[in-house]
Amino acid sequence: MATLILEPEQIRKHNEAFLESHGSPMQGMGTLSAEMEKVVRRLMDFQVAIPSWALGTGGTRFGRFPAGGEPRSLEEKISDVGLLHLLTGSADSISLHIPWDQTGHPGEMVRAANAHRLHFASVNSNTFQDQPGQKHSYKFGSLQHEDPATRAQAIAHNLEVIRLGRELGSKSLTVWLADGSSYPGQLNFRRAFQRTLEGLRLIYEALPPDWKLFIEYKAYEPHFYSTTVGDWGQSLLYAGKLGPQAFTLVDLGHHLAHTNIEQIVALLLMEGKLGGFHFNDSKYGDDDLTVGCIRPYQLFLIFHELVEGMEERGMDPLADMAWMIDASHNLKDPLEDLLQSIEAVQIAYAQALLVDQDALDRAQQGNDIVEAQEILQDAYRTDVRPLVEEARLRAGAALDPVGLFREAGLRELLIRQRGAGARATGL
Amino acid sequence: MATLILEPEQIRKHNEAFLESHGSPMQGMGTLSAEMEKVVRRLMDFQVAIPSWALGTGGTRFGRFPAGGEPRSLEEKISDVGLLHLLTGSADSISLHIPWDQTGHPGEMVRAANAHRLHFASVNSNTFQDQPGQKHSYKFGSLQHEDPATRAQAIAHNLEVIRLGRELGSKSLTVWLADGSSYPGQLNFRRAFQRTLEGLRLIYEALPPDWKLFIEYKAYEPHFYSTTVGDWGQSLLYAGKLGPQAFTLVDLGHHLAHTNIEQIVALLLMEGKLGGFHFNDSKYGDDDLTVGCIRPYQLFLIFHELVEGMEERGMDPLADMAWMIDASHNLKDPLEDLLQSIEAVQIAYAQALLVDQDALDRAQQGNDIVEAQEILQDAYRTDVRPLVEEARLRAGAALDPVGLFREAGLRELLIRQRGAGARATGL
Amino acid sequence: MATLILEPEQIRKHNEAFLESHGSPMQGMGTLSAEMEKVVRRLMDFQVAIPSWALGTGGTRFGRFPAGGEPRSLEEKISDVGLLHLLTGSADSISLHIPWDQTGHPGEMVRAANAHRLHFASVNSNTFQDQPGQKHSYKFGSLQHEDPATRAQAIAHNLEVIRLGRELGSKSLTVWLADGSSYPGQLNFRRAFQRTLEGLRLIYEALPPDWKLFIEYKAYEPHFYSTTVGDWGQSLLYAGKLGPQAFTLVDLGHHLAHTNIEQIVALLLMEGKLGGFHFNDSKYGDDDLTVGCIRPYQLFLIFHELVEGMEERGMDPLADMAWMIDASHNLKDPLEDLLQSIEAVQIAYAQALLVDQDALDRAQQGNDIVEAQEILQDAYRTDVRPLVEEARLRAGAALDPVGLFREAGLRELLIRQRGAGARATGL
């Protein structure tokens, strides 16, 4: 059984104190309308995966300033995600990155996860770094590489990740290829595409029938001239050529400036090819900041497309889409940062659920742009925090997760347990 | 027969004087190697279309400062393009924009064009502006419009443009749809896409069998939130769903900042879906500046992909691609601006032809990035102006087109003929 | 006396009906705390100027789709702003643009404004367009121009605008210079700067002692290579060299992508050089969209800096800063668009007023980034619409301005009065 650093009892006490001083979450929302009730229930259902590599301090090429108490093993990572789930009721899975995560005995890992009411979300392969002892370098790419042996190594690694994922109970493989070029002339773009496609095909063929393959795209970084899966158009080209189990995955930070991401979301849903989502926020590039800390309205607009588009296609928000937070915690405490991110996701989702879709549809049909904006902003300007709190209260989670994390001195506890110099694997 | 404002005899004299003072173009290139000879011949073959709407002064929403002597009719536009062709030997066609161009009797227009050794390039429809007396407004879009009557009107207009184009001898229709939205909530993205696709399908079905449909994309402007054919990925989606006569058209200024356009070119060629090219240059948005005046190296890299990709697919640079200059002349004399643009296109093309493809291929296969850059830059740093001059000399065109335009006082002549207040239709 | 198209009685009835169905605005805010009461009073004081050129339909270089009922004269523009003020209680002044606005007899204009409880905000000169009959063209700039006669003409125009402004009771001149270049080599940057400085100095010397000069900057458009007052650094250089009556004016849409505008606001306040503000919103460039329709959180962050910085310097938000909405209404009804903009400004201001400055200061001093974000987001996530409504209710304005505008059929009324083809001057 998992050792908890936070007891459910502490949550109950925290909530009682909170209710005593703030009153019931919903009291400010007027009578709990059927609509509100529906939003609360949807929020209770909603779950977002936590990546194992986001539990430690992140960094830039200029440095890293570790905070202490970071998880030293996969068990400890699972424990940290378990804590997040306990606090929020909305983080019921962990996404692994191989070989950053040494799974040891998968069975034990599954047991450890289950002890925290967690399961394993999508597994991620890594062919953008060289590991000690690795035979062929990925300096010049992996699946795109000119050398067949390097490509074969990268493919074999992905097959191994699938194998591990099966043992863990994952149902999808996420492939983020850093492959690309930093200088004009470095690559033959067509050949790079074709080789990558060929490699993806071999990986695709190794997928169990109930698995999905997520093809993540990114505009630039770590390469600074071209990326071989560089935008949604390219990802969709690959996914279309591969087959029905291949999907595009959207990471909010992987676009050129000004990209209308919500439109991309709508079109990928239209094509039946949106498979997953990585949440974060950014002002400049792939800054990997806390979700919703820079452009919360954009996040709401994206969720609006997701809600509307999934509904239209009869998709189940939980079963049919892979949600994950993918941020880097360079300055904030990683767990506090994740708690703020989870809350921001829930708020945007709740706001999107409040959009009066029928009225919006009528406004659109009448070209009533002013009214359409009023409808969206009415939902967005609503203070939905009581709905999120209500959902947490009902789920037995904490009304103020960051507050409880601090009251209970959990970071200090982790530092005592793991040491001030404990450092997680990842970025 | 066309009245020429410039006699071939003037060109001969200009060239003689030029040769006397500068010597033969090729003398600085060493012996005229077989490779150089090949470049000169390719340059002689290369032709770029001139849009009828680029012969007058352009403007911004803040104003317009007309220069005088602009063409007042389609005949005069044809005459201006004829002059450009006479001066450069590389502008053998004109692209019309309906209804900006009133074609009157198409047969006469064809005769007028032929008198200038010109033919009609792609015809362009216009559903982004309202014309006096127009029944349904395009304020909220054309093919995407919620109102079937507006969509029908836009489709009918395109069919009419095809009809006119057939009489003129055009072989393609270019559709640039400004359709989009300026505010979140204004559009249902999927519905806008589906309606646009439906409209394009009806237009596609009306195409003569030897025609192509070019679907131009643009990131933003005139709409500032979304565009319904907003990037290459969307254009390719439409083109793929329509069929083999539908192609994507790339305009250099229609991308988000930092877009790697050369990679898009390579991928569209790979997919067999690159149909045409609009040349211009820009620093910020769709600035529509003179070709090559801001980012000449990018232009070279794009031409490198075009040369290499068309060769690889066995495409004929002249027959299989629609080349056009599409710039706006807000400050420069429109004809001088076009002459500078034509030269910039020729220079980039010549440089791209000089790239040692075999050596580059070897460098790529060996991941020799330094060498790959040396190969590209060796071509780019070569002063290819003598090759362009030699091509013009052989074609009977002017060695220094801008110089002759000025020496011969052609703008003053046009102002005398047409008036200082003469103003062309277009942007 | 001004003829009102909306009677105060209609507002009273509208508000009564609103209160009946929605209840009192503040009831959802709990007891009206002293803090809330302070916010309401600040909102009642807050006024934002309306530019005379924003009362008609705007456009792009690709076209314009007029809506009808636009004001045909300055009197009608004053009447439209009077209507906005009546509806919102927060638009008590109009900003003129000369020569777009023909002031005729200034005394009459003052009387007309007063009849609507309005006064005249900053006057704007225009040297970016040529007027019919104008002697020297601004095609190549005005104050930067190589020709002394053109510069003298531009300076004289500004002096004339000051003279008119004095008669109207304005207290400031706003100079937005489009001067710049579209091509490398076009300008000598230093000379352009020095000439512009020289011209501004002559204008500055003509200012009445109680006037301010606002120097607006803009990154690009209508020029596409350089702008001679291109960013805050350049504007501050000019303002510093001119003297204490010269200030920088910030327009939200005039920056390069990703600019941290709130930091610029803070630094200009620190230097005592922030004079005014133009509100709008944008996704790509200077899109001039409705305030707060794309990046409401950024607007809040900017207001947070304004509130905190003005407080710190002991500035009066009303007397010491020139607030104006400067948007373009290409698709929406101009008056509805302005009503949405006014509301967005008020919401952002109210949210900023709710920030717990002391707690934020403590969090900053302790490097508690998580807490600092919680404090800002707590204010931002609060639904402050009741506060804005309460302020309007107390001021005798409409609880739902857009709603009343529509209920009362005001656009239809204006179209009947002025005609469907009535078209305002401006952009």
Next chain:
Amino acid sequence: MATLILEPEQIRKHNEAFLESHGSPMQGMGTLSAEMEKVVRRLMDFQVAIPSWALGTGGTRFGRFPAGGEPRSLEEKISDVGLLHLLTGSADSISLHIPWDQTGHPGEMVRAANAHRLHFASVNSNTFQDQPGQKHSYKFGSLQHEDPATRAQAIAHNLEVIRLGRELGSKSLTVWLADGSSYPGQLNFRRAFQRTLEGLRLIYEALPPDWKLFIEYKAYEPHFYSTTVGDWGQSLLYAGKLGPQAFTLVDLGHHLAHTNIEQIVALLLMEGKLGGFHFNDSKYGDDDLTVGCIRPYQLFLIFHELVEGMEERGMDPLADMAWMIDASHNLKDPLEDLLQSIEAVQIAYAQALLVDQDALDRAQQGNDIVEAQEILQDAYRTDVRPLVEEARLRAGAALDPVGLFREAGLRELLIRQRGAGARATGL
């Protein structure tokens, strides 16, 4: 005495072979005009500093792929720069970064440098990373820090760097402050500015009278919301407040997208505040790619402003400006990359020297934009490589530096001497 891995004799032989196969560099340039001769002499004078931290493999936050043979000590770094100087004749100084460079006995370092005909360029302090054993962390900034002890530590470090620099014979200190924030609310912008100014003042006061202080600015990274010295306007504010020994330093990669860097250069020269330049190239952000590999025309335009502006102020290009290459070599061999960068700088400089300044001035005065472009492009399109080669030949450097580096097997030699795992300090 320095052990050379390349003997001057090898250069002589290489040059002889080159001349035999290619002929004399200048033969293609026609008679060596006085103008050309002047350019060659200027090229021979021109020297660019090499940073000690750019001699090893660079990386991103996603990884690093070391190449082998990197310098393991300052002596070896000096030796590598000596090699670059031997090959090009244009890299006569090295710029140190403290504490990355352990200077040991400065006197020995000076002797080592002199043995390679090198001297020490500007010294750089580092307060953006924590060093082992450092008392106060720079996680939340250095000079901007809320804690006076951290600020004092950062100031003391800078004074120590000045002390070291004096012993090495440097004449300037370059301060690049990463200070900034990654989240809204994290910083009080004014306080951060004031504290940074205060710290810079104490550093400034410690400068020897013949030293300069260079204040480098950067838009973003490693912080992703604000930077405390974020643009040229801020850097100039600091430099102006500090005094005549303080200058702005421009790094090409430190701007927001679309920034007109050449205009900034011109204005800083006008204000007498441009102190130094860091060369590199980029497509997206601060990509730190080889100089001239992405935007060579922009580099030329910047050099054009430098040449024209320094001439106008009577500045000596060598004595009055600190030139340095500051790139990161993630994929290319660091020394080959630097050789390509040096060549690109020389080419842009030579092209700028060829601009007919008088003709350009006349064109500008006449608003002849077409002609102004012709003049700039005439210089840019000229193949100036023979001039660069001639300068190298006369200086006893290699005609083809990259070629000789490869022929002589220098990387292999370095790997043998230093090991395949040798890794330099730096980024």
